[in-house]
Amino acid sequence: MKLTVAQLVSDALAALPDLAEAAAGIKAVDTLERTRDPSHGDFASNIAMRLAKPARKNPRELAAIIVAALPETDAIAKTDVAGPGFINFTLSPTAFHAEIETILDRGHEYGRRPHRNSPKILLEFVSANPTGPLHVGHGRHAAYGATVGNLLEAMGYPVSREYYVNDAGRQMDILGVSVWLRWLEAQGTAVPFPGAGYRGDYIRDIAANIDATGIAVSEADAVLDGVAADGGKDKPDDTAEVRAANKAARETYVGVLVDRAKALLGDDGFDRVRQQSLEAIRADIEDDLAEFGVVFDTWYSEQSLTKTGRIDDALAVLRDRHMLYERDGAEWFPATNFGDEKDRVVVRDNGVKTYFASDIAYHFDKRERGFDHLIDILGADHHGYVARVRGGLKAMGYDGDDLEVELVQFVTLYRGGEKMQMSTRSGEFDTLRQLRAEVGNDAARFYYVMRSNDQHLDFDLDVAKSQTKDNPVYYLQYAHARIQSMLRKAEEDGISVSLDNGLTQLGLLELAKEQALMRELSRYPEIIELAANNRAPQTLVHYLRDLASEFHSWYNDHRFLKDPDDLRDARLVLSVAVRNVIANGLGILGVSAPESM
RNA sequence: GCGCCCGUAGCUCAGCUGGAUAGAGUACUGCCCUCCGAAGGCAGGGGUCAGAGGUUCGAAUCCUCUCGGGCGCGCCA
Structure with missing residues (x-):
């Protein structure tokens, strides 16, 4: 939907050669955003303000010129120039009706982009040492990594999930x-x-x-x-x-x-x-x-790096490129040249290779296996590694930007308002298994990604277990179950429902809440893109919450199974669209969308 | 000491990579079921976006400094 509007803007610019120079390098889609206030229409572009300086024109005048150059389309109901020079686009009802139809047609595929072949992404996460069971902190890595993987796949990227097994040393x-x-x-x-x-x-x-x-x-x-x-x-x-x-x-x-x-x-x-x-x-x-619903494509053994000679290969590359030197009987990597605090040893004076050598070799191997973009999801206490590993890749001739590191902050468990001690020694409560058994997989998956990964997470066991509106995961699942229940009820009561008819009657959805719902639904693909690009599952969580809230508000006002046939069918279509989007969103989060609760 | 992350409502947090009047949940107060899920909805008060400068049409968002909190700085893995 956003792309439709963006196309109009770029068509308008193409028709205005005077602005070509000033507009170079500005993508129309990047100037567009959803409006916060409905009185400003559905989308706003700030392009006139951005062009004002290079074009040396008043932004409002420019906006008027661009508006005049917009091609005719029935997707737009009206355009306004507002405030300091925004161009506000109000989409026509037919544009929203078309989107609702797409949501029903595409079903589980709605919000997903077609598969593409590049860039090939290697997503490494959890990678906890195999010296004991996973604890609750690893659970956050698992949920976050799995969800980011799902988001990237929804965007069409080929993603390979990998667990690095530290089985050496x-x-x-x-x-x-x-x-x-x-x-x-x-x-x-x-x-x-x-x-x-x-x-x-x-x-x-x-x-x-x-x-x-x-x-x-x-x-x-x-x-x-x-x-x-x-x-x-x-x-x-x-x-x-x-x-x-x-x-x-x-x-x-x-x-x-x-x-x-x-x-x-x-x-x-x-x-x-x-x-x-x-x-x-x-x-x-x-x-x-x-x-926990977290599955890896590969379990990559650290031991295998030595066995296959990968470490020697990587060190040989560095040596060839004069990126290693000797000092005090050891072999060093000049990490300071790449922004690290100090140089790092790769081969100790006793001939043993360091863990850092394995790390370089491992990332070298990821690239050699044909992955274009490497994402490491690491604990916040690992941030010290980033500069040196990236430096290692650069020293071997790769682009350092190909390595992306997402840091995950710590988790604190609360019970009864009290912070829980989570040491292994106390044995109180510390494994992921115990957590899953107590709050269930759905609540665990949801709570782990509800907050930004670079934010400390307070995990309240009491709230996660509660089955009331206090609990956001139940709130969302309830919205889905409620719609399914409504559809069952229609069938039980012998109401002959026709979604096909409903699709032709969407013009009857004139209530402000219905239009707000349609607008909210149409945002879903943009939310997926945003959440994927920012590696930010919480964006999707908050969106789904808002969507469910708008649905509950509308449905509480209007129980519609006994409405006239056409209106009822149109409202059922809208409900089914809400259900589809909630189901798709929950699917990406790894949370089940129940038929009933 | 140096480096990275963080500081937004009483509490827990969003804030779409710079937009228009800063938002949710929770808590508190008061309402709404003869009914297709009340596991729901409606209404209310609550803010110096830690502080000070800067960048510009415009800053919670970008830059600098200060204050406060977390984490990291091995020829360990």
Whole structure:
């Protein structure tokens, strides 16, 4: 609808060669916006104000000239020049009727753009370390990422969703040793459990189900050979110094246990334990997310970067381009040249590649796989990485703008007005599974994206669970269910409904609320585009809320099943259009649109 | 100390990349079911858009500084 008006404006400009120079670089569509005040019509263009300076003319005069040049069309009822030089367009009823017809014809496709082949987008999100179940913070990443993916697909972009599995490095060793120790414990060999190990109950579950073929039971003495057994025990954390010292001691202790595990099991044996452990957790995460309606196209293994030589490839590219240098026995990337605070090591003096090297290689690989635009959805605490990873891509010859990073702020849970403690240790309430079980998938998906991603999120469990108008997700679902119920009622009462007839009678919808509803419905494609371009699902949430509110207001005033046939059919068409748009919007949010509640 | 994000109604937040008189929800007050969903609707009060400058036809929005809050600054992952 907006494009229709934009076309008229650009046609008018094309007919005015005097303005061609001043108008160069201005797209008509960018000058148009929906009016806030209905007395200003449906769309307003500020083009005359923007042209005033380069054309050296009074904006109101210019506006009048442009209006005079507009082509004839039955889509526009009238145009006005208003205020400092706005051109206000009032669309004709037929334009809105045509849009309603489109909403019914296209059904689930309404608001979606045709598929295009580029740019190919790689959307990476969640990517939580596979060392335990997802917690409520990851839930926000999952809901946000999935919704952004849906929005981009609605815009026609090819989107691939990817989860980067951090399955390499020390954390995996600690996971492996944690499971091994729990397994030994189950076999009767108790060893003081490391404070820096993973202590959750799920570790015991994994240990109980592990295939330990060929893995010998070790005696406690052997495990602790040369190890200060109390090194990992918790000590009173009285001061920051003591805590720091204890932390160091715990890290040392668990590190020594890892070495003992490798010595006793052999590298292969330890690797089997480790791989089984991480696969168990990764599979659990995949199930959890699938239940949440969040599905990935690829699970990309960090280990595979090493196995396939991708890290060496990436470093070789950098070396060829003279983007690495040696200092103090290590190999560095000059990140400061790309806006980072300091240069970063990629290969340590002991020959081990850093995590940053993996990150560069991973993003290099994304581009090498043919993706044009990379979107990383990261926790707000990761913002420090952005400059250096982008720098890495630039250093390899890619455009740094091809990497887009969306940061997601933290989530705080509230119950009974009280902020909840969410530490793993307290065990109070922290996993995504628990949250989903308590408030349901629909409310969780909805609440997670209700606020801007760069805003801290207060998640109120009581409101999310409530089944009243306090709860926005029920409010929306209710509007959908109410319309479905109305349609069922019409059928039960033997009312012969004809939507085809209704479509020819839309001229009967003369009430201000009906016209406001039609106007609101016609905004949907613009809302999808806006939400997609800004990676801002909350825009869609607020729109749907407004739409549902306008519907409730209208329907409360006019229960229409017993209206004369033509009027009734027209109103049913309008109701069905509302239902379609709500269903489509909820679909993008990953929230169900119920037949009844 | 340096960097990133944030500051809008009592509370939780929108505000369409600069538009016309700053909006919702919630809370509070009072109304509306003999009826196709009251899980709904209607009406009311509530603001120095943290503060100060600047850019221009026009600023909550862009720039600078100040104040306040969050997060990050390893040859960890």
